[in-house]
Amino acid sequence: MVTGETGNEPAKGIPSRQESWKIRDSKHDVGRIAMKTPENSGLAIEKRSHRRIFWLLGGVGMLAVLLSGCSSTPRPPVAVDTQWLLSGVAIFGEPLEMEPLPEDDILGLQPEIKSYLAQIAPQASPQQRLTALLKAFENRDFIVEYHADRTLTASETYNQQVGNCMAFTVMMVAMARELGVEAYFNQVEVPPVWEEQEQEQTFVVYRHINMVSESSRGRRVVDFNLAAYDPVYDQYRISDMEAFAQFYSNRGLEWMRQGEMSKAFRYLSKALALRPKSSDLWANLGAFYSRNQRLDAAEQSYLQALQLNSGHALATSNLERLYRRQQRMDLADYYAAKAQYHRQHNxxxxxxxxxxxxxxxxxxxxxxxxxxxxxxxxxxxxxxxxxxxxxxxxxxxxxxxxxxxxxxxxxxxxxxxxxxxxxxxxxxxxxx
The missing domain is CATH 1.25.40.10 (Tetratricopeptide repeat domain)
Known part of the structure; x- marks a missing residue:
């Protein structure tokens, strides 16, 4: 974890190592805490204004990401029945009873955690209290062990001391706000991580997220993984609702890997209920349908992702694979050419x-x-x-x-x- 001025899960297959994280803001160093984080290569760009770029994270099976435009002739738009996709009929045979959708207490803190925080420099300013909290973590040798497939709530992360970058950020935002700090979720455009679902030859996407608090002293970033974070990455504040949509999508994919398809579908549906215009979330729903051999629904989901973002590389790559499985070679070649164009210009x-x-x-x-x-x-x-x-x-x-x-x-x-x-x-x- 790192804090500093102005964050992805690691690539699949990269080994972990014990590493310390450093806390700093624009004025001073605050402390250092032992934390297990994934190994990652240095990923920094010069701190200067630069055009927005999209990139590929190296790894087995990883494909290139997003530069809009392609030399191929565009495919005519296809009508997508989003209501059908979200009904569950395609996989369960009948509309799934969706009410109530999941309502995880994402930022909720248990009373014992609040009691602990109340003792942290109670007479100090909010930023001083946050600094004291981080130092207290150091003194307690507080450990959060990295697990890519553990998207947890704030209380779960604190109690279990495991989680991914989403889980860790959720915990830090909740605790910082309890201390009176104005903290928010910050999405960082580090190379997005695509996890290949090897059996089905599809990809899912995760985005890197960290916490930011701003004060008169400057901008403080709290990030799980020091090696993956660089302050000059394109990054932007996102609302709680956007962060929660990513949270539910992550959890949905985790339920999918565990074979809990009803829970997976509910969580993915919850994510889309929060952000129906997110191409990432539609692409992940497509991966869910592909995993369950519902290729017509997978196709529709990927096409919806492309209607929202014509350069969405994950949807493009998954469509190519899907059409090859169906022996629809003209369409497969079309999307292969589109993906190749993006790669060679990335x-x-x-x-x-x-x-x-x-x-x-x-x-x-x-x-x-x-x-x-x-x-x-x-x-x-x-x-x-x-x-x-x-x-x-x-x-x-x-x-x-x-x-x-x-x-x-x-x-x-x-x-x-x-x-x-x-x-x-x-x-x-x-x-x-």
Missing amino acids: PYYLYYQARNAYEHGDYKSAKKQLKRAIWQYKDDHRFHFLMGLTSFKMGELDDSREHFTAAFSLADNPGTQQAYNRKLEYLKNHLQ
Whole structure:
């Protein structure tokens, strides 16, 4: 977890490690607390105004994300029966009794938690109380162990001391508000994580979320994962309702993985009741239907996602897979071409390809992809650092030095700079 100026679940298959999280705001460092967080690569971009970009998170089976527009001829719009999709008829054979929809006490705090918070610097200002709370966590060696599939309420997270970024943020927002702090949910456009449902060859999407509080002293961010957070990512405040919709969607997908399809459908329906115009939520409903072999309903859900966001890559990729399963090759090829266009015009997809080539010793291919990535977006320090490593391996020392310098100039996260220094020291010590 990190707090600082201005957050995704980790990629599937990335190992975990014990890591401390640091709390800081625009004025001072507040403290440090031991916390188990997932391993993640440095993910920062220079702190400056920049165009909004959408990217791919590297990982097995991951596909590129969102650059609107495609050279292919657009497919004519298809009518989508959203009422049918949300009735449950497609999977249960009859309309599912939906009332009442789930009403989880997401921000509720149990009396014992409130009693504990009441003792935290009761005479101090709200921001001072939040600082004291974080220091108290440190003194108690408070641990929240990362579990990607544990979307929990505030009280559940506190009591069980496990959860994902949504669970942790829910707990922190609830506790901060109890202390009198004006805290809100903050969505961070770090590379979105798609979890492949391997058996059904579909993807689901999660978004990264953290907590922000603002005061005269500056803007304080509280984030689960220090390695994944960088203050220059595109990020924006979201309402409680938007955050709750993500919460219910996450829980719905968790119920789906556990085989509890009725509960899963209710939670996904609750999410869409809160945010009916969210393309992410419709795409996740499509994954639910695909998982249950209701391909007509899955198709309709993905098409609804694309009607709301024509560049939604998850829906595009899942439609391609769905049509190939149905041997509808013309449509499959159409969506494959659309996805491929996005990939090849996405600097982060090119970076992923370059990283994969570098790890396999194909430095020529790595450099080719990195040149294309840097041409499209020059302000990501990771592109330059990998180009520096690649040029070093190819014996192009002047080029290597130039890109290492650019990488350190763009990376204003001290943790990232330290990681780069360790890597360079390792290379220096292992020169043949």
